[in-house]
Amino acid sequence: MKRTALFLAGSALFISACSNEDASNEREGIYVTTSFSVIGDFVEQVLGEHGTVDYLVPIGEEPHEYEPVPSDFRNVSDSEVFYTNGLGLEEWLNRVVDNASETDIVELSEGVTEIPIEGEGAPDPHAWLSPKNVSYYLTNIVADLSERYPEHAEDFEANAANYQEQIDELILEMEESFEGIEEEKRLIVVSENAFKYFGEDFGFETDGIWELNSSEEGTTGQINRVIDVINEREIPAVFVETTVDQRFMETISSNTNVPIAGEVYTDAVGLEGSGAETYLDMIRHNATVFSEGLTEQ
Numbered sequence: 001m002k003r004t005a006l007f008l009a010g011s012a013l014f015i016s017a018c019s020n021e022d023a024s025n026e027r028e029g030i031y032v033t034t035s036f037s038v039i040g041d042f043v044e045q046v047l048g049e050h051g052t053v054d055y056l057v058p059i060g061e062e063p064h065e066y067e068p069v070p071s072d073f074r075n076v077s078d079s080e081v082f083y084t085n086g087l088g089l090e091e092w093l094n095r096v097v098d099n100a101s102e103t104d105i106v107e108l109s110e111g112v113t114e115i116p117i118e119g120e121g122a123p124d125p126h127a128w129l130s131p132k133n134v135s136y137y138l139t140n141i142v143a144d145l146s147e148r149y150p151e152h153a154e155d156f157e158a159n160a161a162n163y164q165e166q167i168d169e170l171i172l173e174m175e176e177s178f179e180g181i182e183e184e185k186r187l188i189v190v191s192e193n194a195f196k197y198f199g200e201d202f203g204f205e206t207d208g209i210w211e212l213n214s215s216e217e218g219t220t221g222q223i224n225r226v227i228d229v230i231n232e233r234e235i236p237a238v239f240v241e242t243t244v245d246q247r248f249m250e251t252i253s254s255n256t257n258v259p260i261a262g263e264v265y266t267d268a269v270g271l272e273g274s275g276a277e278t279y280l281d282m283i284r285h286n287a288t289v290f291s292e293g294l295t296e297q
């Protein structure tokens with residue numbers, strides 16, 4: 001029932017939004033939309049000077065349960081294509097968008113080796129948190145944009161190759177920075193267990209108070225389980241996310257005397273002035289926080 005009500009609200013917003021067209025006149029070149037800031041950055045890298053990219057979920061909010069506002073419907077309708085992560089992340093957003101516009105929806109994580117959510121068959125959506133998966137996103141963006149705009153295909157490919165070089169450098173940098181972390185301390189504990197892909201690629205186990213932000217968050221049972229894991233493993237630090245309510249991890253930290261070593265970026269890039277406004281900087285920041293927190297002094 002809840003879904004149906006929101007559905008209708010979405011369509012009504014869309015209809016009223018159509019009469020207002022001022023924003024669209026200022027855009028130049030190709031116009032595409034994406035669901036959230038991280039993949040917005042990937043698309044921008046490939047599109048380069050040929051157009052503009054907007055993302056729906058504002059920085060500071062998380063994409064799992066985002067409710068679109070009227071300007072979102074207007075922007076998606078105006079755009080050539082709406083790029084999403086896929087792997088179930090934007091499921092409900094897709095339904096609303098699909099209902100309200102003719103714009104194609106293209107999922108960018110295709111090709112990634114899926115890691116399932118603990119206890120469920122569904123995949124974990126956070127593939128972007130491992131920079132080793134970025135090549136899949138870039139390949140899919142280049143393929144889709146080149147099909148739509150073959151006249152710019154060479155530029156898209158060159159832009160992606162240039163960006164991939166920066167990603168490759170970052171991967172090497174990260175591997176080096178993790179070398180000092182002892183084997184038994186290689187456990188990342190955050191609120192939402194979102195670092196599975198990262199953990200798999202860089203040799204860390206991961207845990208979280210809950211599995212996905214869209215599920216139940218911070219029950220006593222969940223908190224007690226994590227406290228037990230931390231006490232058993234004697235890890236030197238835990239971490240919090242910029243887009244998640246930090247009080248649950250604070251409770252865990254004070255109950256275990258294990259400090260929160262820093263904030264990491266998961267479901268959004270950083271705000272203006274944070275130093276993590278881009279994907280490269282957000283991942284570099286995460287790597288530094290993890291290696292400083294888990295390397296014993």
Ligand SMILES: [Zn+2]
Binds near residue numbers: 064
């Ligand atoms: Zn998430």
